[in-house]
Amino acid sequence: MIRTAITTALVLSLALATGCDKPVEGTTPPDDDGQTASKDGDKKNKKNKKNKKDKDKGDNEGDGGAEDDPTQTVCPAEVGDYPAPYFADTVLIRLPKGVTEDNFVEFSPTFARLSSEVESVSCVEGLPGAMISYMAMTYYEDDTAKDIKTLRDETLEVMGYKNYEATEEVIDEDKRIYQAVLDVPPDDQKPEPARALFKMTAAHGIMYAVVYETHPNAWNALKNTFMESATRMSFLPAGG
16 A cells, blocks of 8 residues: 555544656658659658658647557546545545445544555556555644645645645635645655645535545546546535
């Protein structure tokens, strides 16, 4: 399990405290017979090569070059048909494909995580589904004296993330919402890099946080699924 450093004690302490390779330019090969072409023939050859190059470029533009690089294929979202309840039915979440209530488990009253990595979405013929390497969700009392980025840092530290780079940030201090894509470098405990969607949402005086992680090469296959799952989360008041 990738984020093995996360412990129930750390989660409870947070709850208490807050409540591609660059293209290489090539050269044009010589004629097969080694002879110099005539001017007319040379122009014709150049024209044919240009037409072929434009055709190849056009063929690739429609799929983002996915034919040559399957990791560039963006797959449609696939989430559960019904919202799964967590944390005494205060959170309803449509789990990503492959994630179920049997493998996304509450390890403490305030912390749920994926028990092992799972195979998820695939939309490239002949390739297995992309792997979700980690998923976790937690909640705690929203400390409105702290700005949303401070809570982000505290929450991600408890979830085992450090030295990450946050991009594509969406911040709404008034509604207490934060969302970002995290790029996480490898370290001694995790030799592979990771990319994750992280979202925090405040509701009914509680801050909820969820993270979905995969390998960067699988990001395009899973990003729509992660976004769909996070966007469609709903929150109910305790005892409601």
